[in-house]
Amino acid sequence: MNMMTGVPPWERLIRPDRVHGSLYTDPEIFEAELKNIWYRTWVYVGHESEVPNANDYVVKSIGPQSVIMTRDEQGKVNLLLNRCSHRGNQVCSFDRGNARSFTCPFHSWTFANDGRLVGYAFPDGYEGQDKSQLALGRVTRVESYRGFVFGSFAADGPTLKEHLGGAAETIDRLVRTSPEGEVEITAGFLKHRVKANWKFILENECDGYHPAFVHTSIFGVADSMIGKLYGGASTALTRDYGNGHTEIDLRPEFRKRDAPMSWFGTSEERLPDYTARMKTAYGDTAAREIMIDGTPHVMIFPNLFIAEIQMFVIQPLGVDDSVQHVTALQFKGAPDLNRRLRQQTMGSVGPAGFLLADDSEMYERCHRGVLARNPEWIFLGRGEKRERQDELGFTVGHVTDEVPSRGIWTHYRKLMEPA
Amino acid sequence: MLSRESSATLMSAITAFLYREARLQDEHQYEAWEKLWTDDGVYWVPANGADIDPERQMSIIYDNRSRIALRVRQLMTGKHFTQTPQSNLRRLISNIELMDEQPDNGDIAVASNSLIFESSLRDDTLWAARNEYRLRHVDGELRMASKKVILVNNDKAIYTLSFLV
Numbered sequence: 001m002n003m004m005t006g007v008p009p010w011e012r013l014i015r016p017d018r019v020h021g022s023l024y025t026d027p028e029i030f031e032a033e034l035k036n037i038w039y040r041t042w043v044y045v046g047h048e049s050e051v052p053n054a055n056d057y058v059v060k061s062i063g064p065q066s067v068i069m070t071r072d073e074q075g076k077v078n079l080l081l082n083r084c085s086h087r088g089n090q091v092c093s094f095d096r097g098n099a100r101s102f103t104c105p106f107h108s109w110t111f112a113n114d115g116r117l118v119g120y121a122f123p124d125g126y127e128g129q130d131k132s133q134l135a136l137g138r139v140t141r142v143e144s145y146r147g148f149v150f151g152s153f154a155a156d157g158p159t160l161k162e163h164l165g166g167a168a169e170t171i172d173r174l175v176r177t178s179p180e181g182e183v184e185i186t187a188g189f190l191k192h193r194v195k196a197n198w199k200f201i202l203e204n205e206c207d208g209y210h211p212a213f214v215h216t217s218i219f220g221v222a223d224s225m226i227g228k229l230y231g232g233a234s235t236a237l238t239r240d241y242g243n244g245h246t247e248i249d250l251r252p253e254f255r256k257r258d259a260p261m262s263w264f265g266t267s268e269e270r271l272p273d274y275t276a277r278m279k280t281a282y283g284d285t286a287a288r289e290i291m292i293d294g295t296p297h298v299m300i301f302p303n304l305f306i307a308e309i310q311m312f313v314i315q316p317l318g319v320d321d322s323v324q325h326v327t328a329l330q331f332k333g334a335p336d337l338n339r340r341l342r343q344q345t346m347g348s349v350g351p352a353g354f355l356l357a358d359d360s361e362m363y364e365r366c367h368r369g370v371l372a373r374n375p376e377w378i379f380l381g382r383g384e385k386r387e388r389q390d391e392l393g394f395t396v397g398h399v400t401d402e403v404p405s406r407g408i409w410t411h412y413r414k415l416m417e418p419a
Numbered sequence: 420m421l422s423r424e425s426s427a428t429l430m431s432a433i434t435a436f437l438y439r440e441a442r443l444q445d446e447h448q449y450e451a452w453e454k455l456w457t458d459d460g461v462y463w464v465p466a467n468g469a470d471i472d473p474e475r476q477m478s479i480i481y482d483n484r485s486r487i488a489l490r491v492r493q494l495m496t497g498k499h500f501t502q503t504p505q506s507n508l509r510r511l512i513s514n515i516e517l518m519d520e521q522p523d524n525g526d527i528a529v530a531s532n533s534l535i536f537e538s539s540l541r542d543d544t545l546w547a548a549r550n551e552y553r554l555r556h557v558d559g560e561l562r563m564a565s566k567k568v569i570l571v572n573n574d575k576a577i578y579t580l581s582f583l584v
Contacts, residue, residue, distance in 0.1 A: 188476040191576035217499040223494040323576040351580040352480045361501040
């Protein structure tokens with residue numbers, strides 16, 4: 001029996017090659033996801049480079065909850081809940097800033113940027129009160145991997161490294177694009193709202209079947225190289241890393257081209273400064289390999305999507321209300337590359353982006369579509385008969401196959417089923 | 420300074436131009452709208468405030484002239500699904516002001532407010548913006564050398580904005 005009323009047992013909703021449409025539209029299921037996924041597993045929150053100096057803060061989120069990411073005086077990164085421990089008022093109303101403390105405007109309770117309650121107005125009314133019992137709430141566990149800060153509300157469970165598993169290597173690959181080995185998130189976020197369930201976004205990120213159709217309007221007029229990567233003859237792969245993490249591995253196509261920076265539609269000649277810095281940092285051979293392979297296209301479950309040149313953070317607000325936060329990836333020590341990354345990102349993503357406006361249209365139409373009750377199922381069987389294991393034991397398939405969706409739902413079911 | 424009479428004539432030409440631009444946008448006359456631009460036109464819709472540096476920070480749109488053309492070409496394909504079917508649109512343009520009649524470079528700085536009602540497959544959406552233009556006379560016709568659209572809510576999460584704003 002399922003613990004929740006109204007939700008059928010998960011094995012009835014999630015099958016190997018299909019999932020039930022109600023998984024996207026049922027408000028009870030959404031509430032269960034907040035509890036079992038968003039408020040339990042590791043969720044990406046922010047990047048260390050967004051709070052470079054002591055006392056910097058930036059307001060982020062985990063699902064609908066507002067989270068303040070601070071760097072305290074000791075240099076430690078904290079994830080604090082934006083809720084006064086007195087009456088629940090939000091203690092921070094600005095997107096970012098530099099502050100040693102946050103004073104609640106309601107009754108002037110003041111919290112240090114590590115969460116400690118340091119004072120309240122007219123303290124004589126609180127005689128004998130232990131202030132340490134009234135700190136700001138915080139995300140229970142905070143860990144970062146190569147600057148990417150994740151939080152988990154579960155006191156116990158896998159470490160971040162265990163959660164990332166094989167997908168950690170994609171982040172290693174990403175940071176190597178910088179001659180200094182570091183990503184910087186400094187270009188500000190576009191916030192694109194869609195009236196659709198968050199899982200339509202999650203599943204689309206490594207869906208290599210749709211680009212040839214959804215993006216035909218821009219591929220047709222922009223002289224884009226992207227279309228071929230997702231064609232029937234492409235040698236690119238879809239990969240399931242386990243734990244819900246999925247990838248489109250475009251390296252086989254880029255290696256065939258054998259041209260540095262071709263992954264980004266440019267060349268060494270057009271980025272001489274970057275090329276020189278990469279060769280100095282890694283040596284000619286390794287730099288050439290990195291610059292041929294390019295950056296990863298990986299969806300870190302449940303909300304961090306690294307899409308070669310930009311990064312998306314998926315935020316669910318309601319069963320049919322989601323926000324895509326997106327910014328250009330910036331690489332430390334690569335100013336000429338970074339400029340192009342910003343320009344290309346602005347063109348392709350966000351509310352008016354050449355690509356994302358159409359993706360988001362699909363999310364919204366899918367959401368309205370599955371409100372129809374027949375057929376009850378979303379069919380995810382593409383490539384099931386031809387998927388195989390790669391040399392590391394991860395399931396891979398053709399770039400257009402639905403290996404990623406099947407991987408996501410396998411992990412989803414594990415998280416949602418009562419232990 | 421222009422004389423009062425020539426200022427009134429200029430104002431009336433500018434008002435007619437802005438109304439015409441609004442109508443072309445509302446009615447999806449993409450090519451006619453594109454012809455309103457100068458060869459060096461810049462179309463800018465900032466995010467997260469009005470005064471960000473578009474060379475450093477993400478904007479919702481920051482198109483140079485060739486990217487404006489690309490945007491129009493994508494709309495013209497009929498397969499830009501977010502505008503297939505097209506949104507039904509009507510916008511009100513008001514508070515038109517000449518901000519600087521004769522700046523050094525000869526362009527005319529003009530500002531207006533707009534309120535746009537969009538009806539799309541998703542829902543009905545209301546958009547509001549401050550619009551800042553630099554207009555230029557080219558072969559006797561007014562043209563846009565730049566248009567900056569400052570959405571009132573550009574610091575928030577907004578829905579897809581795929582019509583010409």
